Amino acid sequence: MSELEAKVATVQDQVSESAQVARLVRFHEVMTFLNREAELLDRNLLREWLDECVGETINYFMPVRAAGDEYDVDDVLGHFNETRSSLAHRVETMVAPSSYANRPPSRTRRLVSNIRVGDGPEAGTLAVTSAVALFRNRYNETDFDVLTAERRDVLAVGGDGFRIVDRLVIVDLSTLGTDNLALFL
Amino acid sequence: MTDLDVAVDPGSGVVPDGTGVADLVDLEARSISARTWHDTEVFELEQERLFSRTWLFVAHESEIPEPGDFVARHMGLDPVIVSRQRDGSIAVMLNSCSHRGGQVCRVDKGNAKDFACPYHGWRYDIGGGLTVVSAQREAFPPDFDKAAHGLPAARVEEASGLVFACWSAEAPSLEEYLGDFGFYIQMMLGISPDGWEVIGSPQRWEVKANWKFGAENLSGDGYHVAFVHAAEEEGGRFPPGLLWQAMYGINVADGTYGHGGRLQGAAEGDPVSVEQVQEVLQVMHPWLSDADARRALDALDPRQIEMMRSGTYPLLGNVFPNFSFVVNPIPGPHGLGTTTFIRTWNPRTPETMEVVNWVIAPKGISEEERRLVAKRSVNTFGSSGTFENDDMEAWTQIQRSTRGGKGKDRRFQYHILRDPDPTDWRDGEDFPGPGLIYQGIATEDNQWHFWKAWRRYMEP
Numbered sequence: 001m002s003e004l005e006a007k008v009a010t011v012q013d014q015v016s017e018s019a020q021v022a023r024l025v026r027f028h029e030v031m032t033f034l035n036r037e038a039e040l041l042d043r044n045l046l047r048e049w050l051d052e053c054v055g056e057t058i059n060y061f062m063p064v065r066a067a068g069d070e071y072d073v074d075d076v077l078g079h080f081n082e083t084r085s086s087l088a089h090r091v092e093t094m095v096a097p098s099s100y101a102n103r104p105p106s107r108t109r110r111l112v113s114n115i116r117v118g119d120g121p122e123a124g125t126l127a128v129t130s131a132v133a134l135f136r137n138r139y140n141e142t143d144f145d146v147l148t149a150e151r152r153d154v155l156a157v158g159g160d161g162f163r164i165v166d167r168l169v170i171v172d173l174s175t176l177g178t179d180n181l182a183l184f185l
Numbered sequence: 186m187t188d189l190d191v192a193v194d195p196g197s198g199v200v201p202d203g204t205g206v207a208d209l210v211d212l213e214a215r216s217i218s219a220r221t222w223h224d225t226e227v228f229e230l231e232q233e234r235l236f237s238r239t240w241l242f243v244a245h246e247s248e249i250p251e252p253g254d255f256v257a258r259h260m261g262l263d264p265v266i267v268s269r270q271r272d273g274s275i276a277v278m279l280n281s282c283s284h285r286g287g288q289v290c291r292v293d294k295g296n297a298k299d300f301a302c303p304y305h306g307w308r309y310d311i312g313g314g315l316t317v318v319s320a321q322r323e324a325f326p327p328d329f330d331k332a333a334h335g336l337p338a339a340r341v342e343e344a345s346g347l348v349f350a351c352w353s354a355e356a357p358s359l360e361e362y363l364g365d366f367g368f369y370i371q372m373m374l375g376i377s378p379d380g381w382e383v384i385g386s387p388q389r390w391e392v393k394a395n396w397k398f399g400a401e402n403l404s405g406d407g408y409h410v411a412f413v414h415a416a417e418e419e420g421g422r423f424p425p426g427l428l429w430q431a432m433y434g435i436n437v438a439d440g441t442y443g444h445g446g447r448l449q450g451a452a453e454g455d456p457v458s459v460e461q462v463q464e465v466l467q468v469m470h471p472w473l474s475d476a477d478a479r480r481a482l483d484a485l486d487p488r489q490i491e492m493m494r495s496g497t498y499p500l501l502g503n504v505f506p507n508f509s510f511v512v513n514p515i516p517g518p519h520g521l522g523t524t525t526f527i528r529t530w531n532p533r534t535p536e537t538m539e540v541v542n543w544v545i546a547p548k549g550i551s552e553e554e555r556r557l558v559a560k561r562s563v564n565t566f567g568s569s570g571t572f573e574n575d576d577m578e579a580w581t582q583i584q585r586s587t588r589g590g591k592g593k594d595r596r597f598q599y600h601i602l603r604d605p606d607p608t609d610w611r612d613g614e615d616f617p618g619p620g621l622i623y624q625g626i627a628t629e630d631n632q633w634h635f636w637k638a639w640r641r642y643m644e645p
Contacts, residue, residue: 066386067257068292077385077544079568081560086518089564093420093571100413101574139585174293175539176390179577181569 407627443638446502
C-alpha cells in the first residue's frame with residue numbers, strides 16, 4: 001500500500017466512523033423524541049403533544065384490521081382517519097370539562113421500542129418504524145386494556161426538532177379490547 | 186293508537202332461579218330490573234329465545250358482490266358465514282362442522298371455493314352443503330347421507346341492501362317484521378339513488394357493558410344528548426345550546442316488534458317546496474349532484490317527500506334487537522356532510538358486547554367524497570368517535586353499579602311519557618309517516634317499546 005493509499009484509507013475510516021456516529025446520534029434523537037411523545041400522551045398533555053410532536057399537516061391513520069388480512073390493511077377506513085385539524089378538534093373535545101371518557105383521565109403507559117430509523121420519502125424527512133405497547137387503566141379497576149401496534153412514521157426534521165407528518169398505526173387487534181379510543185397511539 | 190296501555194300479562198317465562206320474565210319488565214310500573222343488564226341466566230335465556238327467533242343483521246350486500254365472497258359474522262353468540270351464491274342469492278350458515286363442530290371458516294372475509302374443517306377434513310360448498318367426508322368409503326356406513334349433514338342454514342332476506350338472517354321458521358317475513366319501520370329505513374337510504382356500499386371492513390371493539398345499552402339508546406334516546414355529549418359544545422363542534430335543542434324531535438316506533446327511531450327537525454309553519462328540499466339535501470350531503478338529488482326525490486314515497494318538506498329527515502334508529510344506524514350530516518373538522526354508519530351490538534357475555542360498526546357511503550360518489558364520508562363518520566361515532574367515547578363511559582359505569590347485592594335488585598323506570606297535549610303539532614294521525622309517532626321533547630316511549638318486545642320474546 002502506498003503512502004497515498006494509506007492516507008485515503010484513513011480518511012475513509014474517519015468518514016465512515018463519523019457517518020456511524022451521525023447515525024447513532026440520529027437514532028438517539030429519534031428515540032428521545034418518541035419517548036418524549038409517549039411522556040406527553042401518558043401525562044394527558046394533549047395540547048402540548050399537538051404543539052411539540054404533530055406537524056402542521058399530518059396524515060394520521062389507524063386502519064381497521066380483519067382476521068386473515070396479514071399486512072394488507074384497508075386504505076380508507078380506520079379507527080382513526082385524521083388530519084391536523086381533526087386531531088386538534090379531538091384534543092379540544094378531550095380536554096373539555098365534560099369529556100367523560102377522559103375525565104378522570106385514564107392512566108396510560110406507552111412503551112416504545114423496536115425503533116428503526118431510515119431515510120424518509122423526501123429530503124429533510126426520516127422514516128421511523130417503532131413498536132408501541134399501550135397499557136390503559138380507568139377508575140379503580142385492577143386490570144388494564146392493552147393495545148399494541150407497529151407505527152410507521154415520517155418525521156420532518158426542522159430547526160426545533162422533529163414533527164410527525166405521517167403516521168400509520170398498524171394495531172395488532174382486529175377487535176379492539178378497550179371501551180373507546182379516547183387516546184392516541 | 187298505542188299499545189303501551191295493554192293489560193299486564195302475568196307471563197309464563199321464568200329464569201332458572203324462579204324469577205318471572207314479567208318481573209324483569211313490569212308493564213304496569215313501566216320499570217325494568219337491573220338484572221336484565223348483568224344476569225347470566227337472563228343472558229343465556231336471551232340466546233335461546235331472543236337471538237334465535239328475531240331477524241338479525243349480518244352483512245351489507247356490497248360486502249360480498251361476487252359468487253364465493255364471504256364474511257364471517259355472529260348471530261348472537263353463534264358464529265356464522267354469510268356467502269354469495271352462484272345464482273346471486275345469499276346464504277347464511279352456522280360456522281361449525283356437522284361432525285364435531287370445528288369452525289370451517291377461520292378468517293373474517295374472503296372468496297372461497299368451499300369451506301373445510303381443519304379437524305377431520307370435512308368440506309362444504311359455499312352454500313353449506315356437505316361435499317367431502319374424509320375416508321367416507323373406508324370408515325362410514327354405506328348409507329351415510331351427506332345431504333342430511335350440511336351446515337345449519339338460517340333464513341335470509343334483504344331490505345334496502347341490508348342482509349338479515351333468522352334461525353326461526355316460525356318468525357314472520359323480514360318485511361312484516363320491520364313493519365312500519367321499514368318506511369323510515371327506506372327513507373334514510375333513499376337519499377342515494379344508486380344505493381350504498383360499505384367502506385372497507387367494519388370497526389370492531391369490545392365494550393365492558395351489556396349489549397342492550399346500545400340498542401336501547403339508538404332506539405331514540407333524545408334525552409341524553411345534551412348531557413353526556415356536552416363536550417361536543419365545549420370542544421367547539423356545536424354552538425352553545427344546540428344540544429339542548431336536540432332533545433326535541435320526532436320519535437317513531439313500529440309498536441309491535443320493538444323497533445324505534447328518531448327523526449330530526451320538528452318543523453312548524455308552512456311546508457317548503459320540493460326544490461327547497463333538494464337544496465337542503467345537497468347542503469347536508471354534498472356528493473349529491475342536481476341530477477342525483479332529483480332521481481332520489483323521484484324515487485321516494487310521496488309521504489317521505491311531504492315529511493322532508495316539513496323539515497323532517499331521518500336521523501337514527503334501532504331494529505330490534507341489535508341493529509342500529511345513523512345517517513346524519515354533522516359539522517366538524519372535515520366539514521358538514523354525510524356521516525353514516527350501520528352497526529350491530531353483539532352480545533359476548535352478560536357484561537360485555539362487541540360493537541361492529543360499518544361505515545357506508547353512497548355508491549358512485551368520487552373517491553374524495555368517499556374518503557370524506559369515512560373521515561366524518563370516524564370522527565363522530567365508532568371506536569374513536571368523540572360522541573361515542575362518552576356514551577361508552579356512561580354505559581360501562583352503569584354496568585359497574587348493577588353488580589352488587591343492592592345494585593342488582595334496583596329497578597329503572599321509563600318515566601318520560603308522550604306529551605299528553607292533543608294539540609301537539611302533527612302528533613299521531615296527522616303525521617304523514619306510518620307507525621307510532623312521538624313528537625316534541627324526547628320521550629322514553631321508544632325505549633319502552635324495545636323492552637316490551639324484549640319481554641315478549643323472552644317468554645317461551
